[in-house]
Amino acid sequence: xxxxxxxxxxxxxxxxxxxxxxxxxxxxxxxxxxxxPKVLEEFREAVSAPYxxxxxxxxxxxxxxxxxxxxxxxxxxxxSNFVTVEDPVEYQVDxxxxxxxxxxxxxxxSSALRSILRQDxxxxxxxxxxxxxxxxxxxxxxxxxxxxxxxLHTNDAPSTVTRMIDMGVDPFxxxxxxxLVAAQRLCRKLxxxxxxxxxxxxESLLRLGLKPEDFGEDPTFCKAKGCTKCVQGxxxxxxxxxxxxxxxxxxxxxxxxxSAVDIKKAAIEHGMISLRKCGLLNALRGRTSVEEVLRxxxxx
Numbered sequence: 001x002x003x004x005x006x007x008x009x010x011x012x013x014x015x016x017x018x019x020x021x022x023x024x025x026x027x028x029x030x031x032x033x034x035x036x037p038k039v040l041e042e043f044r045e046a047v048s049a050p051y052x053x054x055x056x057x058x059x060x061x062x063x064x065x066x067x068x069x070x071x072x073x074x075x076x077x078x079x080s081n082f083v084t085v086e087d088p089v090e091y092q093v094d095x096x097x098x099x100x101x102x103x104x105x106x107x108x109x110s111s112a113l114r115s116i117l118r119q120d121x122x123x124x125x126x127x128x129x130x131x132x133x134x135x136x137x138x139x140x141x142x143x144x145x146x147x148x149x150x151x152l153h154t155n156d157a158p159s160t161v162t163r164m165i166d167m168g169v170d171p172f173x174x175x176x177x178x179x180l181v182a183a184q185r186l187c188r189k190l191x192x193x194x195x196x197x198x199x200x201x202x203e204s205l206l207r208l209g210l211k212p213e214d215f216g217e218d219p220t221f222c223k224a225k226g227c228t229k230c231v232q233g234x235x236x237x238x239x240x241x242x243x244x245x246x247x248x249x250x251x252x253x254x255x256x257x258x259s260a261v262d263i264k265k266a267a268i269e270h271g272m273i274s275l276r277k278c279g280l281l282n283a284l285r286g287r288t289s290v291e292e293v294l295r296x297x298x299x300x
Contacts, residue, residue, distance in 0.1 A: 043180065047075055051145045052147060054178075055129075056151050067239065068151070083099065085112040087127050122147065125150070126138055126148065152164075175250075176251075184242075185239070214284070220284075224291070241278065242273060242275045
């Protein structure tokens, strides 16, 4: 086990946060992450592309790195050149050249990317896009025959596009390079030993954004209770993923400079499952509670 430690000086001493990294247990397949079937299919199709950019967004600790590592393992082969730039390298993967960022020695995301592009890479994983220089190099790499995977801090998938444009990337370059944007959250699982089923009124489900065809004639949800095997009715976590495929319709909106609201509306019209709906579908299956879904997602 490795521990990633963060120390913050506070009024009465120090606040300490430890992230536990099980370096030997990163053999998670994309299926085991708990994505919706449609989301998994779209993500797999994008990862299998020969070039372009795939972005996973979300807050710190939402499982973005695990998703990207799982994607790398999905397509890893000895014939291709896989390179990562990370800060820090949390998991070591056989068959992948991993670069540790070290600003004191001049090894930044952007400088490392420039060196990597001279070494004929096929797949590049950038731990995080933080500045204009890095996003410009990453976009150019995606436009010149490389598959680029990275993370960005935004609230949802559509706002990632406007964030890149705000960072100085030309809208045409964004539309041409980005294949798919995925927004991710971690949701707590209900304990199978003590969860209690209940039937909410249909009106409340419609207010949440579900349609009659989503929940059928006899919808049954579950709520947390709590027992000796869990913590307040929850045990374990799984990923909620919202995938926005950048097709022709969305590309036109991006080039026109439309807002994130317009892009999101169009993406949902073209079949995107939002984070809120993804969570509610899992609640409908009894995997989590409606309260937990409302806690980690925003209304559409």
